[in-house]
Amino acid sequence: MLNQVRKTIADHSLLVQGDHLLVAVSGGADSVSLLQILARLADEYRLRLTAAHLNHGLRGAESQREEAFVRRLSAEKGIACICKTVDIGSLQRGKGRSLEEIGREERYRFLDEAAERCGAGKIATGHHRDDQAETVLMHLLRGSGPEGLRGILPIRAGRLIRPLLDVGRAEILEFLRLEGVPYMTDSSNLSPVFLRNRIRAELIPALTANYNPRLVAALCHTAGIIRGEDDYLQGVVRRIIEGWAIAPNAAEAVVPVAAFCGLHEALQGRIIKRLLETAVPSKSGIGYRHIEAVLALFRKSDGRCRSLDLPFGIRVEREGGLLRIQKEGERRASGRERKSSQPRFEYGVEIPATIHLTEIDRTIHLELIGKPTLREMKEEPRKAFMDYERMHPPLILRSAAPGERIDLFGLGGKKRLKEYFIDRKIPRPLRMKIPLLADSQSVVWIAGERISERVRVTKQTKRVLKAEMV
Incomplete structure (x- = not known):
């Protein structure tokens, strides 16, 4: 078993020389064997160990005995021990979540706090091969996707490690017997109230006896395949999100x-x-x-x-x-x-003009021309042609203001700029980057888009203002 644990550590780079490990110890066989193995490997890897025990406050005197056992076991090995008691039952009330879920959340919160307190760089838990099979089967019954079916990870976030993940419960019990190390038995692990307990005590034995005698190995093998593919897809997702400039905690x-x-x-x-x-x-x-x-x-x-x-x-x-x-x-x-981060700007206009809008890095050309034909205007759809004599100086180029309206040519009436942008499917961040040409009365041109009905070119038009954004 010790050699298998060494292989798991090497395969997944779980340890480096000089690591300080916080070891989660409940007092049960799994965590006690983990502490025993890491103590055996301490000289080999120059490890510093600290034990951590969370008393969930659910089983009265039994919980107290477990905490006392962990304290005593740690002291016998010369290992510091951090303990804490929480009332999981009280924390669960009114939250609509299971005891298992609340307990798991509190356990990992405690381990993070304890690691911070003692300066441990990594946290080790006693999850093993049978736990892996139970987890995969439980997620399958719940209809999980690949992220659930990949099971328990050997290492998570570069900090939480599971050195026993490739050994089974039977091997752990035999190791403790040969080592002569005692352990506690949690009575709640026998309760059929919890789904995991029913999977362990009923479903896996039935499937093993009637369908596949190597069921646990098969489930762990499947989890390994899915884990590899899931790792690849997670990397693809990460690169896509980074490509969209979305910060991790934005x-x-x-x-x-x-x-x-x-x-x-x-x-x-x-x-x-x-x-x-x-x-x-x-x-x-x-x-x-x-x-x-x-x-x-x-x-x-x-x-x-x-x-x-x-x-x-x-x-x-x-x-x-x-x-x-x-x-x-x-x-x-x-x-x-x-x-506040939107680019706001305002520039006075004297015709003719070429104005570079530094806030949005666009340039506007404005000049007076003779009256063009309808064909000439249609041939240059990106340019605006407006009746200059219908305008009321002074003219300004500026960004949009809240609640602004424009009587758009060809749309039959006034419309809020916001509604126009929505209809045109122009994203909000881009709207403030669209310049507006306005006179003393209202907006007359949405650059690159439309002009106001008031300044459209008619038969009576004599002087035309041609506008273009480049």
Whole structure:
């Protein structure tokens, strides 16, 4: 068994010389064997060990005996021990979550805090091969995707390691017998209330006896295959998100709709899951229905502005060619930041003029010309031709103002600029980069887009202002 653990450590680069490990010790066979093995390997790897025990406060005197046992075992080995007691039952009340889920969350929070307290660079837990098989089967029964079916990882976030993952429960018990090391038995592990216990005590024995005598090995092998493929796809997702300039912990993620919709659906779901989980403090709780709800926003092709409120205070908005995912408590702040970061500008205009708008790096040419024919105007659709004598100086080139309206030529009446931009599916960040030519009364030209009805060229027009953005 010791050699198998050495191989697992080498295969997954779990340890380096001089590591300080925080060892999670519940007092059960798995964690006690982990502590014993790491103590045996301490000289070989020059390890410094600290034990950590969380008393869940669920089993009264039994929990107290386990904590006392872990303290005594650690002291016998000359290993420092950090203990803490929490009331999992109280923490669960009113949250609508299982004891298992709350317990797991509290355990890892405690381990992180204890590692920080003692200066340990890594945390070791006693998960083994049978735990792996149970986990894969449990996720399969729940309808999990690849991320669940890959099972327990040998190393997570470069810090949480599982040196026993390639050895089984029977090997662990035999190792402890030969070493003469005692351990405690958690009575809750025998309770049929918990799904994992029923899988361990009922389902796996039945499948092993009637279908595959090497079931545990087969499930672990499958998890390994899926883990390799999942690692590759996660890397693809990471590169795509980085390509969109979305920071790992950004208050807001902005996704280009066209680029997203061009991806394979297998990547689409993974991208949304990654972005939603980033917005959740615990990085968990995001389910299939949440991902599907966001994907449905991408599939809408009517160009309307739509939004979606998800659990954990996440808000998703689609407007034009962009989809935004915002965290709870940061929407207003990010909105203010976004508004303040928009390029605002204003330039006085004296005709003729060539004005470079440094804020958006665009140039506007304005000149007076003789009245062009209708054919000449149609041949240059990107240029605007306006009746100069219908304008009321002074003229200015500027960015849009909130609530602004324009009487657009050809659209039969006044319209808010915001509504026009939405109809044109122009993303919000780009709207403030579209210059407006305005006189003393109103906007007369949306650069590169449309002119006002008031300044359209008619039979009575004598002088024409030609405008172009380059």
